[in-house]
Amino acid sequence: MTAQTVHSYWITTSGREGFSGSIDACFPYWSFTKTVISICALKLAESGNLDLDATLKGERYTLRQLLKHTSGLPDYGQFSEYHSAVAAKETPWTRNKLLDVALAKGMLFEPVQGWSYSNIGYMFVVELIEATLEKPLREVIADMVCKPLGLNSIELAETCGQFRRVHWEAATDYDPKWVYHGCLIGNAPDAARLLHALMTGHLLQPATMRQMLDEKILGGAIPNRPWTECGYALGLMYGALKSVGRAVGHSGGGPFCVNAVYHFPDVSDPITVASFTDGTAEGVAEFAAERLAEVQ
16 A cells, blocks of 8 residues: 655744645645634634624524534534535535535534534634625635735635645545635645744734633544544644644545644644645544654
């Protein structure tokens, strides 16, 4: 069996940088997009345009609960019909059909009475951001995150044509509209620089950053992944790995590739790593990121 190629980029607090694999290739960021959506929502909370703890109109949950996956909303990724439709290369479902399938049995639990990962929750966050600013998410992310940081490779993929920039051939016939909260694409250096800027205080005010890092502890080890403790904050996976201590960031995966974008604050020179590889096992990218954090 041929070993998977992992494309990684790393940057440390002291300013050292390095990479393996391709430095210019374009990758889907998948659920690392949630981290960026959360940054935008939190910046709007900083400016007073959104309230993290106000119950959303007509609903029982708050923005904070959506960002933390404690709203009780289900996730379309739990349904075989969704995965079958993606595999069959069907036209992405309308919003109404998506919600008909996902909400057929109602909420999973009352807000904050449990935890369940929900892409639908982040779709609702995106809709709230767009309605508040009266501009599409692609412009919000560009204005709030990418332009200030000079991250020129990143864009929100909204068409199959845009997705053809992606490194893997399997991306050529994938419709990014299947990712209902949106899917960013870009290179590994820009993914690492984005998270590093967040974790070193260049995107949010200190008080806001403390709220973003307020985690809900979810458990311990996960099979075939490097975690010894895992939790979730606001748009961030937050836990610990045996060899390097705390890890903060997000992994992600789609039908043909996976990624892990993490900051490791406990190593001697805190490091941020973005790793991308093919396949569907997120642990492969996470272990690659851990190994880089160990040796830097």
